[in-house]
Amino acid sequence: MPKPPTPSLTSGYATGNATKRLIVARAAEAFAQKGFYGTSLRAIAREAGVDHSTLLHHFGNKVALLLAVIEWHDLQSTPMEWPENIAPETLVDGFVAVARQNESAPGLVNLLSTLSAEAGASTHPARPALQQRHRVLTSIIASTIRGRRECGAVGDDGLSPEHCAAVVVATWEGLQVYSALHPGELDVPAQLEQTLKRAFGLS
């Protein structure tokens, strides 16, 4: 058994899957606090109560572990599926709910914030994954904006719906970073709600 690439989180063995999940959870906390480069496999392994080679056995290498963490994070923080043509009010409520839920898990938020900032460097291993993640978010917001423009609820300011959606996402992440650095000074869900409603021409 030279190298199990182990793409999925599940394989036939119960104990293996359990430790795999445990490792991903601890890795998420560690990456959140010190970033990808600043976190050692041994530090993660120590928190998970296993040897660091166990960790390498399950994920192959450090980058693969990071990607597994990101994938797992997305499953965690997006509990519901967004339907195809969702009503703008429902979308706002959904995002605000996610933001509120994030407030009770600052580690998770920090994870993506730190990685996004690190991934500003073009050589970061998680850059493509994070770009893709953003693209999913912006595309659903953009299609909502496009729908609102078609029914005349919001004016065309010369910017493409994708551009406007990008601004919304950027603002959301900026709010989270700022809030982590100055705890309690900002009401992230409320500000996000205002930003979304403005983009959608609501109230």
Add this chain to the structure above:
Amino acid sequence: MPKPPTPSLTSGYATGNATKRLIVARAAEAFAQKGFYGTSLRAIAREAGVDHSTLLHHFGNKVALLLAVIEWHDLQSTPMEWPENIAPETLVDGFVAVARQNESAPGLVNLLSTLSAEAGASTHPARPALQQRHRVLTSIIASTIRGRRECGAVGDDGLSPEHCAAVVVATWEGLQVYSALHPGELDVPAQLEQTLKRAFGLS
């Protein structure tokens, strides 16, 4: 000569000051790309063409070097002094100019973005310095908003001027992070201008 704490960038010796400046510049690039934890003193020294112990001689330890880098960055990116009671239009123009200038130095922007995200963890050594940096920014924006409210140019939405200023700063930084991750998709100076004008009730 056991330990020169070397608080300032200048001391009587020309050669020393030159290498000190060179080290800070290279350190800024390195911290920007890999964050504080992910950057090694030897990597910085290699880029600067000196031994890593030279670097320790000048700055004492890694944290002190980081703080020197932040201080130097602020001097770089804020070329002009903001007067006490600046006109809102002038402030907008000034900030937009800074944002536009930042576009030609993506490394510098990434530096503060990465550090701000890392510093979301309460144990980060640069956390106080970065909080202070934000406080300087928000206080001038907040006082401008307060002035605009007093003259009735912008309404009181129930949020304190400091809160509104924090939202502006958070948005600015979010735009920069997003733009680093998706180059060319966003016009950061233009979006910042719109954000500032909305906060100040202009146009």
Add this chain to the structure above:
DNA sequence: CTCAAGTTCCACCAAGTGGTGGAACTTGAA
């Protein structure tokens, strides 16, 4: 029960980490 597949840890590796001490050299004021 059998036994291949999967799991876990230990020992080890070469390379890199921040930091120290000291010797050799340069700078610049007197």
Add this chain to the structure above:
DNA sequence: TTCAAGTTCCACCACTTGGTGGAACTTGAG
């Protein structure tokens, strides 16, 4: 020129890094 102060590098320290190989053990389908 003198000479203390400052600078630079080299050798070294104990420790950590990501990764490998293999031995001992556990799991679960037949």
